[in-house]
Amino acid sequence: MTQKYAIGVDFGTESGRAVLVRLSDGTEAAEHVTPYRHHVIDERLPETGLKLEHDWALQHPRDYIEVLERSVPAVVRASGIDPAEVIGLGIDFTACTMLPVDKAGRPLCFDPAFQANPHSWVKLWKHHAAQAEADRINEIAAARGERFLARYGGKLSSEWMLAKAWQILNEAPDIYDAADQFVEAADWTVAQMTGVIVRNSCSAGYKAAWHRQEGYPSREFLGALDPRLADMAATKLRGDVLPLGTKAGELTPDMAARMGLAAGTAIAVGNVDAHAAVPAVGVVTPGRLVMTMGTSVCHMLLGAEEKPIEGLCGVVEDGIVPGYYGYEAGQAAVGDIFAWYVDEAVPAYVAEAARDEGLNVHEWLEKRASGLKAGESGLLALDWWNGNRSVLADANLTGTILGLTLLTKPQEVYRALLEATAFGTRKIIEAFLRGGLAVDELYACGGLPQKNRLLMQIYADVTNREIKVAASKQTTALGAAMFGAVAAGAAKGGYDGIVDAAAAMARVREETFRPIPANVAVYDKLYAEYMLLHDYFGRGANDVMKRLKAIKEEAGSR
Numbered sequence: 001m002t003q004k005y006a007i008g009v010d011f012g013t014e015s016g017r018a019v020l021v022r023l024s025d026g027t028e029a030a031e032h033v034t035p036y037r038h039h040v041i042d043e044r045l046p047e048t049g050l051k052l053e054h055d056w057a058l059q060h061p062r063d064y065i066e067v068l069e070r071s072v073p074a075v076v077r078a079s080g081i082d083p084a085e086v087i088g089l090g091i092d093f094t095a096c097t098m099l100p101v102d103k104a105g106r107p108l109c110f111d112p113a114f115q116a117n118p119h120s121w122v123k124l125w126k127h128h129a130a131q132a133e134a135d136r137i138n139e140i141a142a143a144r145g146e147r148f149l150a151r152y153g154g155k156l157s158s159e160w161m162l163a164k165a166w167q168i169l170n171e172a173p174d175i176y177d178a179a180d181q182f183v184e185a186a187d188w189t190v191a192q193m194t195g196v197i198v199r200n201s202c203s204a205g206y207k208a209a210w211h212r213q214e215g216y217p218s219r220e221f222l223g224a225l226d227p228r229l230a231d232m233a234a235t236k237l238r239g240d241v242l243p244l245g246t247k248a249g250e251l252t253p254d255m256a257a258r259m260g261l262a263a264g265t266a267i268a269v270g271n272v273d274a275h276a277a278v279p280a281v282g283v284v285t286p287g288r289l290v291m292t293m294g295t296s297v298c299h300m301l302l303g304a305e306e307k308p309i310e311g312l313c314g315v316v317e318d319g320i321v322p323g324y325y326g327y328e329a330g331q332a333a334v335g336d337i338f339a340w341y342v343d344e345a346v347p348a349y350v351a352e353a354a355r356d357e358g359l360n361v362h363e364w365l366e367k368r369a370s371g372l373k374a375g376e377s378g379l380l381a382l383d384w385w386n387g388n389r390s391v392l393a394d395a396n397l398t399g400t401i402l403g404l405t406l407l408t409k410p411q412e413v414y415r416a417l418l419e420a421t422a423f424g425t426r427k428i429i430e431a432f433l434r435g436g437l438a439v440d441e442l443y444a445c446g447g448l449p450q451k452n453r454l455l456m457q458i459y460a461d462v463t464n465r466e467i468k469v470a471a472s473k474q475t476t477a478l479g480a481a482m483f484g485a486v487a488a489g490a491a492k493g494g495y496d497g498i499v500d501a502a503a504a505m506a507r508v509r510e511e512t513f514r515p516i517p518a519n520v521a522v523y524d525k526l527y528a529e530y531m532l533l534h535d536y537f538g539r540g541a542n543d544v545m546k547r548l549k550a551i552k553e554e555a556g557s558r
C-alpha cells in the first residue's frame with residue numbers, strides 16, 4: 001500500500017505553520033513557517049495608518065491566505081511526495097479571532113468603503129477592547145439567570161464573539177449593518193479552500209456560547225443586551241455548526257493550484273489551536289490535563305460529566321474529543337510576558353553578554369536563572385500582563401512584581417516571571433480539582449516546552465506533578481493534520497475517528513519533568529503568598545489596578 005499523508009496548518013498569533021504528516025505513524029515529513037506579513041496590528045491600521053486605541057489587536061486576512069500559498073507547497077516540495085498522496089488537510093486557529101464578511105464571504109476590510117474603519121478588520125483573540133461589553137453581558141446574563149453562564153465559569157470573556165460583535169455594533173453600527181455574517185477566522189480560512197462557510201463546533205461552543213442542544217443564547221437574551229442584537233444569532237451567526245473531524249468540503253481547483261495540492265482533497269472543519277493538540281499528545285480520556293504553552297497557555301481536560309468549575313473558559317460537549325465534555329481554562333499571557341521582559345526591560349549588558357555567549361536573551365536568562373534556588377530571588381509576581389483569563393476572568397487586571405531591591409538581577413526577575421505563570425497554572429488545576437474533576441497527569445506541548453527546560457521544571461515543582469512533553473514541535477498542527485485524516489476517512493487511507501487517529505499518530509517524549517521535593521516545599525510557601533496577592537488584587541479588596549488603568553486612559557485622552 002502506498003503511504004498516505006495529511007497536512008495540518010496551525011494559524012498562531014504571529015505566524016502560520018504547515019506540517020506534512022505520514023498517516024501510518026504520525027511522523028512529520030516536512031514543516032514550514034510563514035510569518036504574518038502584517039504581524040499583530042495593535043498600533044496603526046495598514047493602508048490608512050490610523051492610530052488604534054489601547055487594548056486593540058487586529059490581523060490581516062490576506063496573511064492567512066499567504067500561509068496556505070507558501071507553507072503548503074513548501075512542505076509538499078520539501079518532502080518530494082506526489083501531491084495526490086495528501087488525502088486530507090485540517091487547520092487550527094487562535095480563537096476567538098473573528099471578522100465581519102459581506103454576502104460573498106469577503107472580509108469587509110477588503111472593501112475600500114470600510115477599510116479605514118478598524119472594526120472592519122479581523123479582531124484577534126487578544127483584542128481586549130470589548131471589556132465593557134463583556135461586563136454588561138455578564139451582568140445581564142446573571143440577572144436573567146441564563147443557564148449558559150455556568151458552562152463558562154460564570155463569565156463570558158471580552159475575547160469572545162458576543163462581546164466583540166457587540167463592540168462593533170456600539171462603535172461602528174455601519175460595519176455591523178454591512179456585515180452579512182461574523183465568522184471565526186478558522187471558518188473563513190476553511191471557506192477560502194472549499195468555497196463554503198461552515199462553522200466548527202469547537203470555536204462556536206467555546207467562543208460563541210453555542211450549545212449542541214440549546215444553540216446560541218436566546219433571542220430574548222440578545223435583545224435584552226440591545227434590541228438591535230436580538231436577531232444576531234439567527235442572522236450574523238447563522239449556518240451549520242459541524243462537529244470536529246467533519247469534512248467541511250473539498251479543495252477547489254483554484255485553491256488546489258495555488259496550494260500545490262490535488263483538487264478534491266478533503267478539508268476538515270476548523271478547530272481551535274489549543275484543542276487540536278489534545279489528541280495529538282494521545283489524550284482521549286479524562287484525568288490528563290494538556291497545556292498548550294506558547295504566547296498564552298490553554299489548559300484542556302476531558303470529563304465524563306458537565307460540572308461547574310470556577311473561572312473556567314468553557315465546557316463543551318464533544319468540544320475536544322467526541323464522547324466527553326471538553327473543559328478549557330487558560331492564561332492570556334505566558335510567553336508574551338517573557339517576551340515583554342526580554343524586549344522591553346532587560347539591561348543592555350544582558351543582550352551583549354548573551355551575544356558573546358552565542359545565546360539569545362531568553363536562553364541567557366534561563367541559564368543564569370537555573371543557577372538560582374527556588375525562592376532565592378525574594379521576588380513574587382502576578383502573571384496578569386494581559387489580564388487574567390482563569391479563574392478571575394478579568395481583562396482589566398495587570399501585572400505586578402513584588403520584592404524588588406537595589407540588588408535585584410535580571411535573571412531573578414525572569415525566574416519570578418516564569419514562576420508567576422506556573423502559580424497561575426496551579427490555581428487553574430486547583431479550580432478543576434475543587435470542581436470534582438481529576439487531574440492525574442500533565443502533558444505539555446506548544447513552543448515553550450521545547451525552548452525552556454527551567455520553565456518546565458518550575459511547572460513540575462509548583463504543581464507537584466510529573467509533566468510529559470509532546471514529541472512533536474508542532475503538536476497543534478499535527479492535531480490539525482489528524483483531523484484532516486479523519487475528514488478524509490478510512491476508505492481513503494485516513495481514519496474514521498480521532499481516537500483511531502490518535503492511537504496511530506500521537507507521540508510524547510520518553511523524558512519527563514518530575515517534581516523535585518525540596519523545590520515543591522518552597523513553592524508551596526510562595527504559592528500561598530501568590531494566593532494572598534491574587535485574591536487581594538483580583539477579587540475586589542483593592543481595585544488599584546483598575547483605578548490605574550482609568551487614570552491612564554484619562555491621561556491618554558487629554
Ligand SMILES: Nc1ncnc2c1ncn2[C@@H]1O[C@H](COP(=O)(O)OP(=O)(O)O)[C@@H](O)[C@H]1O
Binds near residue numbers: 336
Ligand atoms: N527560550 C524561551 N523561553 C521562554 N519563552 C520563550 C523562549 N523563546 C521564545 N519564548 C516565547 O515563546 C512564545 C512563542 O511561543 P510559540 O509556541 O512558539 O508561539 P505561539 O504561541 O504563537 O504558537 C513567545 O511569547 C516568546 O516570548
Ligand SMILES: O=C(CO)[C@@H](O)[C@@H](O)COP(=O)(O)O
Binds near residue numbers: 012295296328
Ligand atoms: O484562546 C485560545 C484557545 O482557546 C488561543 O487561541 C489563544 O490563547 C492563542 O493561543 P497562542 O498562545 O497564540 O497559541
